[in-house]
Amino acid sequence: MVETRRSLLKKLAFGAVAFWSSSRRALASYFRENSGVAAATAADFYVAPNGRDSNPGTATAPFATPAKARAVVRKKVASGLTGNVLVLIRGGIYQQTETLTFGPEDSGTDKFSITYAASPGEKVVLSGGRKITGWKKGPSPTWTAEVPDVRTGGWYFRQLFVNGKRAIRARTPNADDKTPWWTIKTSTATSEAPPPEDVPIPVSLTGPVKAYNNPTDVELVYIFNNEEGRKRLGNIDEKDQTFTLAPPHRWNSRVFTNDWSLSLPAAGKACYLENALEMLDQPGEWYLDRQTGVLSYWPRDGEDLTRDQVVAPVLQHAVRTLQRTDDRHGH
Numbered sequence: 001m002v003e004t005r006r007s008l009l010k011k012l013a014f015g016a017v018a019f020w021s022s023s024r025r026a027l028a029s030y031f032r033e034n035s036g037v038a039a040a041t042a043a044d045f046y047v048a049p050n051g052r053d054s055n056p057g058t059a060t061a062p063f064a065t066p067a068k069a070r071a072v073v074r075k076k077v078a079s080g081l082t083g084n085v086l087v088l089i090r091g092g093i094y095q096q097t098e099t100l101t102f103g104p105e106d107s108g109t110d111k112f113s114i115t116y117a118a119s120p121g122e123k124v125v126l127s128g129g130r131k132i133t134g135w136k137k138g139p140s141p142t143w144t145a146e147v148p149d150v151r152t153g154g155w156y157f158r159q160l161f162v163n164g165k166r167a168i169r170a171r172t173p174n175a176d177d178k179t180p181w182w183t184i185k186t187s188t189a190t191s192e193a194p195p196p197e198d199v200p201i202p203v204s205l206t207g208p209v210k211a212y213n214n215p216t217d218v219e220l221v222y223i224f225n226n227e228e229g230r231k232r233l234g235n236i237d238e239k240d241q242t243f244t245l246a247p248p249h250r251w252n253s254r255v256f257t258n259d260w261s262l263s264l265p266a267a268g269k270a271c272y273l274e275n276a277l278e279m280l281d282q283p284g285e286w287y288l289d290r291q292t293g294v295l296s297y298w299p300r301d302g303e304d305l306t307r308d309q310v311v312a313p314v315l316q317h318a319v320r321t322l323q324r325t326d327d328r329h330g331h
Helices: 005-011 016-020 024-033 066-079 259-263
Strands: 045-047 085-089 092-095 100-102 114-118 124-127 129-131 143-146 182-187 201-205 219-224 227-237 242-245 270-274 285-288 294-297 310-313 319-321
Touching: 045 066, 066 085, 066 100, 066 114, 182 270, 227 259
Parallel strands: 045 085, 085 114, 092 124, 100 319
Antiparallel strands: 129 310, 143 294, 182 201, 201 242, 219 227, 219 270, 227 242, 285 294
């Protein structure tokens, strides 16, 4: 029988309510089903930032990670559930090195549920990011930090958060300009047929293009309706005000007639350029040099990088649910 994603989520209660709020509704549901339990501390397993995964997962000796709790609960599922299961997670930030994945083997049953809930009144954050430290003040308003894994090709990111607030990747035109975009003026990518996936695409814009120091770091971001695409630049001809978009390319499938054309950097689409040191010209912007691994950031008013927390994403997904697909005869 297929374990659908919807039925799995019914049996395995977690997500925004469980992880990001006080979880009162999740707990209330649990204790309504377990009327003999009088206190919200009577969970089956506990997780806390100061715990250890070698602990038994009790209130006084909690696990350190939700992943460890999942592994223990998974064994209970395999041996057969005899009652509802509650995992109570204490407030704090849990740094994750891999996606926390739940599948049918983690699911409850039609009779018994499995709930992962934050402690009442506490905020739990499952972070798929990594802290960036070692900031140094430069002669200009920008600060820099070295990120060795970027330099060696083991890590790259397009988002940055300072004290939980998203910073702006250096761009032109600026995000707060009266008109924060240009238009693609000319492009060999047309809607008549998908361009070859291994040939550079010449492009010109309605805004000025410079001979950026690291052109392959720069990306063209183009937008049409609800579709956004981005391509890295190849060669730049500042005199002719043209540049190429470097292959390989990949376009949307042709399942829905001409929808594949929405992914093309075609003439007439709104656009802007992103990620060049020359574009870093106001507070709240940052630039990442892929070759040297140096991250540059211009702090906003009141920010102090010797004190504030700077985080960049490592994981694409913090939590993921999977469903069984080996049996088509199910509900």
